[in-house]
Amino acid sequence: MTHINFDRVAMVYDQTREVPKEIINLLIEKINKVLFETFGSPPYQILSLGIGSGRVEKYLSSKDNHLFGIDISELMLRELKKKQKTESIATAQADVYNLPFRGNFHLIVAIHLVHLLDNLERFLNETLKASKLIIIGDVYTDVYQSLIYSDFIEILSKIGWEKQDSAPVDGFITREMSRLGFLREDIERTETTSQTHYSIYDSIKKKYFSWLWDVPDAIYNEALSQLETRIQKKNINLNESYQTTASIELKIFKKRDI
Numbered sequence: 001m002t003h004i005n006f007d008r009v010a011m012v013y014d015q016t017r018e019v020p021k022e023i024i025n026l027l028i029e030k031i032n033k034v035l036f037e038t039f040g041s042p043p044y045q046i047l048s049l050g051i052g053s054g055r056v057e058k059y060l061s062s063k064d065n066h067l068f069g070i071d072i073s074e075l076m077l078r079e080l081k082k083k084q085k086t087e088s089i090a091t092a093q094a095d096v097y098n099l100p101f102r103g104n105f106h107l108i109v110a111i112h113l114v115h116l117l118d119n120l121e122r123f124l125n126e127t128l129k130a131s132k133l134i135i136i137g138d139v140y141t142d143v144y145q146s147l148i149y150s151d152f153i154e155i156l157s158k159i160g161w162e163k164q165d166s167a168p169v170d171g172f173i174t175r176e177m178s179r180l181g182f183l184r185e186d187i188e189r190t191e192t193t194s195q196t197h198y199s200i201y202d203s204i205k206k207k208y209f210s211w212l213w214d215v216p217d218a219i220y221n222e223a224l225s226q227l228e229t230r231i232q233k234k235n236i237n238l239n240e241s242y243q244t245t246a247s248i249e250l251k252i253f254k255k256r257d258i
């Protein structure tokens with residue numbers, strides 16, 4: 001089971017991980033298209049794993065789409081509940097390794113989740129009991145194009161702490177799904193967008209990036225102090241924006257017999 005607890009960022013999750021509306025629209029359009037092509041007309045039952053605060057998943061709920069969501073973080077789910085006009089999304093606090101739902105969902109989606117899991121085999125076993133159509137994906141704004149972010153990673157590395165890149169879904173999941181008779185289709189799109197330097201600085205300073213939770217305090221404090229010195233030396237105006245990109249990446253796995 002994952003030990004990463006998103007309770008600590010629940011209240012700021014959406015505002016620190018914003019993606020442009022065009023990317024969200026594309027996500028909804030692609031998901032509805034694959035549902036229609038696979039099953040014909042709605043309604044559809046969709047299960048979101050690691051739904052969190054529903055940052056993007058909330059848009060999947062409609063009169064045609066009955067959305068269910070599970071998450072291990074109580075406070076992320078509480079944020080989702082605050083947003084709902086009605087009780088239109090059924091949620092449960094649960095672990096993806098032990099789904100509280102059985103049976104046939106038309107679709108299971110896992111957005112920005114699998115990089116956090118330490119047992120992908122167990123995750124797949126559990127997921128595949130509940131659907132033959134699985135979308136694993138991500139919707140994000142690229143922070144690596146921020147000078148402040150890349151400087152911080154470089155400083156950490158010089159102090160002796162290397163940021164590990166998350167395990168990609170390519171690899172184990174793709175091999176396993178292919179062995180089990182799933183076809184894979186990829187959808188990717190990138191749009192230009194902008195962010196302020198401040199949003200990145202603030203997310204580092206308040207440890208809103210989940211990977212920062214692994215950095216030992218002494219190293220983190222030293223790196224932050226060096227980062228602040230660099231910001232001053234380079235005369236970076238934190239209120240200015242820099243150009244970056246927002247992307248959607250979806251891997252659609254569909255069992256051959258549906």
Ligand SMILES: C[S@@+](CC[C@H](N)C(=O)[O-])C[C@H]1O[C@@H](n2cnc3c(N)ncnc32)[C@H](O)[C@@H]1O
Binds near residue numbers: 006049050070096112
């Ligand atoms: C990076 S957030 C993504 C949230 C949402 N899908 C989004 O894209 O905005 C990952 C979410 O997965 C949840 N999570 C992590 N491990 C989990 C597990 N083993 N079972 C259920 N939820 C889990 C976290 O609590 C968190 O809300």
